[in-house]
Amino acid sequence: MHVSMSVNGREVSGDVEPRTLLVHYLRENLGLTGTHVGCDTGYCGACTVHVDGISTKSCTMLAVQAEGAEITTIEGLASNGELHPVQEGFWERHGLQCGFCTPGMIMQSAYLLAEDNNPDEDTIRHGLDGNLCRCTGYHNIVKAVQYAGARMRSEEPDAPDWEEEGT
């Protein structure tokens, strides 16, 4: 079946098997391998992308269902060579260890901060409860999102907690 959509601002189209999952279309047809496949069953959140601005697990959607949609993947988050505040936050606050969950974590964090750029810790943890980190690095992920929120509010982020501990 023919499918066309906008991915990270670029119009793309091609023929796919109707059974092709959106995540496989992104990775294999478009070469956008930043979106990871973790569980294939909607559980782990590694494949989270934005479909028309709404965060979605791209393993629970067929590529042909995205016809005409605007898709944003991790590759489309930075603009003009500048990291998105969430990417910067994950860098600055060590929000990753092995990195497998990171693209999904960042996409979901960007979605939740777009709705509310000043979430409390509870809201962040609930907002990310569909994304699993097998390194269990949740502590720093929450700190990374708080850092990004502060940046988006044009405020100075809190000092990293490893500096607090050193005093």
Add this chain to the structure above:
Amino acid sequence: MDCEHPHHLDAALAALGDDPAATVLAGGTDVMVDLSFGQPHPVHVIALRRVVESAEWQEGRIGAGVTYRRLERGPPGALAQASRTVGSPQIRNTGTIGGNVATASPAGDTLPVIAACDAAIEVASRDGGVRVVSWADFFTGVKQTSLRPGELVTAIVFPDPMPAHHEFAKIGVRNAMVISMVSACVTRSEDGTTRVALGSVAPTPLRATAAEEMISAETNPGESALTEFSRLVSAAVRPITDHRGTESYRRHASGVLARRLLERCLRREPR
């Protein structure tokens, strides 16, 4: 496999009328998981995501395509509470109430709310027109419904006005991405009429009618009435033991959960 994307309900009904054996795909949170788990690929899929009519929501009539995301932000109460407990934000962004109903899993989170509120299921087909089916007639077994070939769930119809109080809660191993072990909804009207429905403790959502009758007669239930209510709920459920929980735990938890929800109804201001 071949996939259709109708934009309107009549086109969707026509497609399903032509091929009643087609797989109907709503939010994809059940069908796509089955597919990725290695189930045989369906021959023909009718994807409902773009059917504009199904996203309509007027007062008590909630279109089948309304997502949990919209429900959790809708009028406060049991349906919003139940929707907030579904999956994760990404799942709630795509999963729909119509999909929950049509899948008819015993653990479907909106099902106890539908049963406690005595909501009805509106279904339609190209050849049979529209029917409104009571929830009790709709759910017939584990993932079994009285949908006829060629019929789609088009809306869930809640009573208007709703009972003054309605509360939902569920128990699972964690707060997210979990299939409930027990779920419950309790409603109470100003005149004391109380309804209690439970999920995950029988093949279909279940109403504890003896408990309802007993507590509805109590205008200001005290400790002994609440204890008896809890006991009657536990006696009414028909759970099984499986990998998520044991029969005895589910039976005990049903009574605890129902009592807790009733106490919330008694304590809170009307919705």
